[in-house]
Amino acid sequence: MKAGFLFALAAFFGLAHAREPRYTVMRVDTRSEDLRLFLRDEQGAPLHRLRRLDTWLKSQGKRLRFAMNAGMYEPDYAPVGLYVADGRQLAPLNLAEGEGNFYLKPNGVFLLGADGPQVVESSRYPALASGVRLATQSGPLLLQQGAIHPRFDPGSKSRQIRNGVGVDGEIAYFVISDDPVTFYEFAQYFRDTLKCSDALYLDGAISGLYAPALHRYDSGPKLGPMVGVVE
Numbered sequence: 418m419k420a421g422f423l424f425a426l427a428a429f430f431g432l433a434h435a436r437e438p439r440y441t442v443m444r445v446d447t448r449s450e451d452l453r454l455f456l457r458d459e460q461g462a463p464l465h466r467l468r469r470l471d472t473w474l475k476s477q478g479k480r481l482r483f484a485m486n487a488g489m490y491e492p493d494y495a496p497v498g499l500y501v502a503d504g505r506q507l508a509p510l511n512l513a514e515g516e517g518n519f520y521l522k523p524n525g526v527f528l529l530g531a532d533g534p535q536v537v538e539s540s541r542y543p544a545l546a547s548g549v550r551l552a553t554q555s556g557p558l559l560l561q562q563g564a565i566h567p568r569f570d571p572g573s574k575s576r577q578i579r580n581g582v583g584v585d586g587e588i589a590y591f592v593i594s595d596d597p598v599t600f601y602e603f604a605q606y607f608r609d610t611l612k613c614s615d616a617l618y619l620d621g622a623i624s625g626l627y628a629p630a631l632h633r634y635d636s637g638p639k640l641g642p643m644v645g646v647v648e
Contacts, residue, residue, distance in 0.1 A: 438594055438595070438596040438597075438598045438602055438606075439594070439595040439596055440592050440593065440594050440595060440606055441592070441593050441595055441626060441628075441631065441633070442590055442591070442592050442611070443483050443485075443590070443591040443592075443626075443628065443646075444588060444589075444590055445588065445589045445590075445591065445646055446587060446588055447529055447533055447534050447587050447588070447589055448533075448587050450482075450646050451646060451647045451648065452529060452534075452551070452589065452644070452645075452646055453502070453503075453551065453644070453645060453646075453647055454487055454500070454501070454502040454551045454552075454553060454642060454643070454644050455470055455484070455487075455502070455642070455643045455644070455645065456494075456496070456500065456502065456507070456641065456642050456643070458473055463494045463639070463641070464640075464643065465494070465639040465640055466636065466639065466640065467484050467485070467486075467625055467626075467627035467634075467635065467636070467640070467643065468627065468634065468636065470484055470627070470643055470645065471484070471627060471629075474647060479647050479648065480647070480648045481627065481629075481645055481646075481647060481648075482628075482629075482630070482645070482646040482647070482648055483591070483626065483627060483628040483629075483630075483645055483646055484626075484627045484628075484643050484644065484645030484646075485580055485591055485593060485619070485624065485625060485626045485627070485643065485644060485645070486580065486619060486620055486623060486624055486625060486640045486641075486642070486643055486644075487553045487555075487619055487642040487643050487644035488500070488553040488554060488555040488619055488620065488641065488642040489517075489518070489519045489555055489556075489619075489620055489641070490640070490641025490642065491641075494639065494640070494641040495508060495641065496508040496553070496554070496641055496642050497511060497519050497554070497555075498510060498511035498519065498524075498526075498539070498553075498554030498555065498556075499511065499526055499539075499542065499552055499553065499554035500552070500553055500554070500642055501528070501549055501550075501551055501552040501553075502551055503550070503551070504549070504550050504551075506552075510526075510539060510542055510543065510554060511539075511554060512539060512540060518556055518557060518618065518620075518621070519555060519556040520556060521556055521557035521566075521568060522556070522557070523538045523539070523556075523557065523558050523561060523566070524538075524539050524554065524555065524556025524557050524558060525537055525538050525539055525554070525555070525556065525557075525558040525561075525615075525617045526539055526541075526542045526552050526553065526554045526555075526617070527552065527553055527555075527582050527584075527589075527617050528542070528545065528549050528551065528552035528553075529549070529550050529551045529552070529589075530545065530547075530548050530549040530550060531548045533584075533586065533587045534584045534587065534588075534589040535584060535615070536558070536560075536582065536583065536584050536615035536616055536617045537615070538558065538561060539554060539556075542554075553619075553642055553644065555617055555618060555619050555620070556617075556618065557600070557618055558615075558616070558617055558618070559581055559583070559600070559603060559604040559607055559616040559617060559618050560583065560604055560607055560608055560613060560614060560615050560616040561615060562614055562615065563608060563614045565601065565604045565605070565608065566600065566604060569599070569600045569601040569604060570599075570600075570601060571601045573599040573600065573601060574599075575599060575600075576596075576597035576598055576599055577597050577598070577621035577622050578593065578594055578595075578596075578597055578598075578621060578622065578624050579593070579594050579598055579600075579603050579618065579620070579621040579624060580592060580593040580594070580619045580620060580621070580624035580625075580626070581603060581607070581616055581617055581618045581619050582616065582617050582619060582644075583607040583611055583613030583615065583616030583617075584613060584615055584616075585611065585612060585613050585614075590607070590611050590613060590616075591644065592606070592607070592611070593624055593625075593626045594624075600618070603618070604616065623637055623638045623640065625637050625640075627645070
């Protein structure tokens with residue numbers, strides 16, 4: 418398996434009947450791997466599904482190393498917030514107030530530019546926009562400079578399968594929980610295990626991973642933005 422990928426990580430509490438949540442982590446070295454965002458095919462039709470994305474890339478002689486959903490979307494599958502692919506902004510930054518996870522401020526943007534991958538609070542993005550190759554906006558931020566989102570409750574009982582992205586230098590970690598987790602538990606994993614100082618929630622419940630090397634072919638609802646590594 419390529420060194421840029423980590424397998425599912427598991428850990429256990431001291432008590433035999435209690436187990437920490439498990440996660441699958443895709444480690445991407447942005448200096449050497451071709452990370453891209455996807456939404457529509459060349460005809461403008463939404464790609465919708467991870468497996469269809471793989472089929473579409475194969476028709477172009479390319480191979481999908483992995484992919485997952487990459488942000489929240491409207492009923493027509495358009496991104497709720499900022500979406501930049503191949504250096505072109507296709508949806509604007511959204512700084513509005515609203516209901517739901519996307520609007521749980523602070524929210525943020527994952528971007529890849531000349532300075533490598535970053536996760537930043539959304540209002541900081543315009544100052545960094547020049548030369549950005551890809552960017553997706555979502556919310557809430559899981560971590561901001563090492564601090565867990567102030568609205569996350571350590572005692573929450575609300576658990577979902579969740580996915581997100583964190584950064585450490587030139588490395589981007591794309592993570593999906595294999596067990597339902599709370600926001601707080603998810604943020605802790607990025608901070609304490611992956612040692613990320615900044616991380617962004619991408620979505621929950623609909624989250625899926627396509628990773629042939631791991632024999633992982635998640636299917637589920639139709640998706641909007643997707644992110645993946647292409648070879």
